[in-house]
Amino acid sequence: MxxxxxxxxxxxxxxxxxxxxxxxxxxxxxxxxxxxxxxxxxxxxxxxxxxxxxxxxxxxxxxxxxxxxxxxxxxxxxxxxxxxxxxxxxxxxxxxxxxxxxxxxxxxxxxxxxxxxxxxxxxxxxxxxxxxxxxxxxxSDSERADDRLQTVQRLKNRLATVAERVLTELEGSGYLSVGDARVTVLVSVQCRDCGEQYAFADIIANGGCDC
Structure with a gap:
């Protein structure tokens, strides 16, 4: 599709x-x-x-x-x-x-x-x-794969922004102190067959698990 x-x-x-x-x-x-x-x-x-x-x-x-x-x-x-x-x-x-x-x-x-x-x-x-x-x-399959990867990357970026905004708001209210914090969102994929774990972008670039 x-x-x-x-x-x-x-x-x-x-x-x-x-x-x-x-x-x-x-x-x-x-x-x-x-x-x-x-x-x-x-x-x-x-x-x-x-x-x-x-x-x-x-x-x-x-x-x-x-x-x-x-x-x-x-x-x-x-x-x-x-x-x-x-x-x-x-x-x-x-x-x-x-x-x-x-x-x-x-x-x-x-x-x-x-x-x-x-x-x-x-x-x-x-x-x-x-x-x-x-x-x-x-x-092509590669075009579709790249399109789906970009979708996930945008969602990761948006989640990191929302999380950092929450930290800023809580720090502003005096609830916590985090200094110059930076939020990183990681999406990983674990192969059910061999247990190997990959970054989401890597498993797409590799065309799947090496096993």
């Missing part, structure tokens, strides 16, 4: 109550549904993948949240905030600074980040609510 056909795991089922439809209404993103469909079904270089469309929607949510807080974002501001909030290349400290800056502008960052959509949610919205379809070319 590839990027264009993966089920909408973890989001509301298709229909009027789907996550993307609800967000379009709640954030008053008039015309976004038509825009998403046209970009997904376009030909050649004009076409955007489900991953790109998810990023596009999430950047639109940030821009809408800023406008709702009486801040008119200039070009590039929403996409930069999105990069700071989600990119694996951004340190947790820089990410927290971006979150604090958004909070100071009146944006509920926790709500905003919980509203971010996945490519699966985009797929459900386009196929179940708008009856759109796209015949995806076959993707």
């Amino acid at each position: 590839d990027e264009e056909t993966a089920p909408d795991v973890g989001s509301t089922a298709g229909g009027p109550g789907s996550k993307v439809a609800a967000l379009i209404e709640r954030y008053d993103l008039v015309g976004l549904g038509d825009d998403l469909e046209s970009r997904w079904t376009a030909d050649g270089d004009e076409r955007m993948s489900l991953r790109e469309l998810a990023d596009y929607v999430n950047e639109s949510l940030i821009a809408a949240a800023l406008r709702a807080s009486d801040t008119q974002p200039v070009d590039g501001v929403a996409s930069n905030y999105y990069r700071l909030l989600t990119s694996d290349d951004v340190s947790s400290g820089t990410r927290i600074e971006a979150e604090n800056e958004l909070e100071s502008r009146g944006v509920d960052v926790d709500q905003l980040e919980s509203d971010f959509v996945s490519r699966q949610a985009i797929h459900t919205y386009l196929t179940s609510e708008r009856d759109a379809s796209y015949e995806s070319p076959d993707r």
Whole structure:
């Protein structure tokens, strides 16, 4: 199952109550549904993948949240905030600074980040609510593996950020003292046959266990 056909795991089922439809209404993103469909079904270089469309929607949510807080974002501001909030290349400290800056502008960052959509949610919205379809070319096994690895890495990064924020809040309240703490999230896989343990990225890169 590839990027264009993966089920909408973890989001509301298709229909009027789907996550993307609800967000379009709640954030008053008039015309976004038509825009998403046209970009997904376009030909050649004009076409955007489900991953790109998810990023596009999430950047639109940030821009809408800023406008709702009486801040008119200039070009590039929403996409930069999105990069700071989600990119694996951004340190947790820089990410927290971006979150604090958004909070100071009146944006509920926790709500905003919980509203971010996945490519699966985009797929459900386009196929179940708008009856759109796209015949995806076959993707290689290595492309699919890399895609899944990036998903896990983003979740690890987000978990580390949340954990560091909790430590900062508890230290600020005087509950504990941790100094300049850094949280690291490790995901390991143990082979049931031989007991060997691997880092998640390593077992994917190796194509499985050596046994």
